[in-house]
Amino acid sequence: xxxxxxxxxxxxxxxxxxxxxxxxxxxxxxxxxxxxxxxxxxxxxxxxxxxxxxxxxxxxxxxxxxxxxxxxxxxxxxxxxxxxxxxxxxxxxxxxxxxxxxxxxxxxxxxxxxxxxxx
Amino acid sequence: xxxxxxxxxxxxxxxxxxxxxxxxxxxxxxxxxxxxxxxxxxxxxxxxxxxxxxxxxxxxxxxxxxxxxxxxxxxxxxxxxxxxxxxxxxxxxxxxxxxxxxxxxxxxxxxxx
Numbered sequence: 101x102x103x104x105x106x107x108x109x110x111x112x113x114x115x116x117x118x119x120x121x122x123x124x125x126x127x128x129x130x131x132x133x134x135x136x137x138x139x140x141x142x143x144x145x146x147x148x149x150x151x152x153x154x155x156x157x158x159x160x161x162x163x164x165x166x167x168x169x170x171x172x173x174x175x176x177x178x179x180x181x182x183x184x185x186x187x188x189x190x191x192x193x194x195x196x197x198x199x200x201x202x203x204x205x206x207x208x209x210x211x212x213x214x215x216x217x218x219x
Numbered sequence: 220x221x222x223x224x225x226x227x228x229x230x231x232x233x234x235x236x237x238x239x240x241x242x243x244x245x246x247x248x249x250x251x252x253x254x255x256x257x258x259x260x261x262x263x264x265x266x267x268x269x270x271x272x273x274x275x276x277x278x279x280x281x282x283x284x285x286x287x288x289x290x291x292x293x294x295x296x297x298x299x300x301x302x303x304x305x306x307x308x309x310x311x312x313x314x315x316x317x318x319x320x321x322x323x324x325x326x327x328x329x330x331x332x
Contacts (some may be wrong), residue, residue, distance in 0.1 A: 104261075131276070137323075142325070143307060143325060143326050143328075144312075144323065144324075144325050144326075145262070145323035145326075147320065147321075147322070148325075150320065152318075191262075194260075195319075195321075196276050198319060199318070199319075199328060202277065203251055203274075203294065204252075204274050204275020205250060205269075205274070205275070205313060205319050206252070206264040206267060207254070207262070207311075207321060209262050209263075210261055211259075211260055211261050212260075213304050
């Protein structure tokens with residue numbers, strides 16, 4: 101079974117600074133996706149960024165980028181130029197590539213990291 | 220296009236009662252998944268349905284059941300409610316066009332007293 105571990109229950113960053121959230125995972129599969137989701141107090145889970153395991157290039161979405169280390173099974177999220185609106189719970193999630201390996205679209209989530217942005 | 224919608228927003232039930240939660244996927248999405256998120260934890264997978272067929276089931280008791288309708292909307296039913304069923308229930312939909320990337324609804328907050 102796959103597992104996702106987020107070792108930082110809470111992190112804080114000053115506005116305009118950079119912060120990195122850590123995530124490690126365990127799997128025996130070779131083809132999968134990794135995601136970072138943001139959940140603000142409004143509860144809506146919002147997709148921030150995704151990474152396909154077969155791609156060596158790290159994904160980037162505006163101020164958000166990842167450092168994907170497949171051999172180390174590590175998937176960290178870097179937020180640059182942090183803004184007050186970035187304050188939220190951040191969840192790392194794993195999903196099998198069902199198109200190549202079958203199975204369900206089940207997302208396996210970590211326990212989350214609460215990010216506080218200080219003005 | 221409208222996002223994933225869920226109803227009701229909040230619900231209070233008594234132990235032993237039954238509850239039905241509803242989800243409407245994004246237009247064109249044929250897959251719906253349900254998750255339970257207990258306070259302070261990450262979401263846990265309950266079910267996935269694709270074109271009315273169950274594709275996956277998480278480690279939840281038989282008190283939990285779901286179904287998907289021809290219009291791809293879905294219902295999650297929980298029987299014989301326990302205090303431990305109090306949680307945020309999230310629905311997500313996906314489509315093949317985006318490699319089954321899941322888009323979440325706002326959730327239903329269930330409180331069991």
